[in-house]
Amino acid sequence: MERRRRRLLTLVSTSLVLALSACVRTDGAPELVLDGPARVRVDRLGPIEGPRILLDNGSEPHGVIWSLSEDGVARLDGAQLVAVGSGEVQVVGEWEDQRIEWTLVVELATLLSFVDAPARIPMGSAVDLIVEAHRGDEPIPVGAVQWITSDPRVLRVLSSGRAEGRTPGTVYVTARARGAQAMVEIEVVE
Known part of the structure; x- marks a missing residue:
């Protein structure tokens, strides 16, 4: 029983190390991270505050290029996200060779x-x-x-x-x- 438990812990530990190493860049460059929830729900139209995008060292990346997965739910006015209709859309930020996204859900009250x-x-x-x-x-x-x-x-x-x-x-x-x-x-x- 003890041997089975040790073997299971070894498998779990190995899986965890593999999963964590898949998330870490090996070139030492800072990685994009979300500073907030990956899913934001709003019940109104207009300007939306979503999660901030930071680098894993805490600094803000400059030159992030924003896009939306589809039209009709939100639009980008410069760096400002504006909800324009009901639905769900992926908000995508790209910086250097990295991409990060979060979901905006607009359910009007x-x-x-x-x-x-x-x-x-x-x-x-x-x-x-x-x-x-x-x-x-x-x-x-x-x-x-x-x-x-x-x-x-x-x-x-x-x-x-x-x-x-x-x-x-x-x-x-x-x-x-x-x-x-x-x-x-x-x-x-x-």
């Missing part, structure tokens, strides 16, 4: 907002509450909405979004759809 929600509703009357959804700058279908009122005795909201003022008071109405939510304050007046 869904934003939900009320459309012309009234601040006040007279007791005994009803209004239709409406929300709209956007992903980035693009409007998207809202789908099914879950309506929640902080006090159904003051304001009742039906599954259709129809809000009925029942008794004087102030409530908060929350709409949830597509993994997002929006809230509005409504006062029911006499």
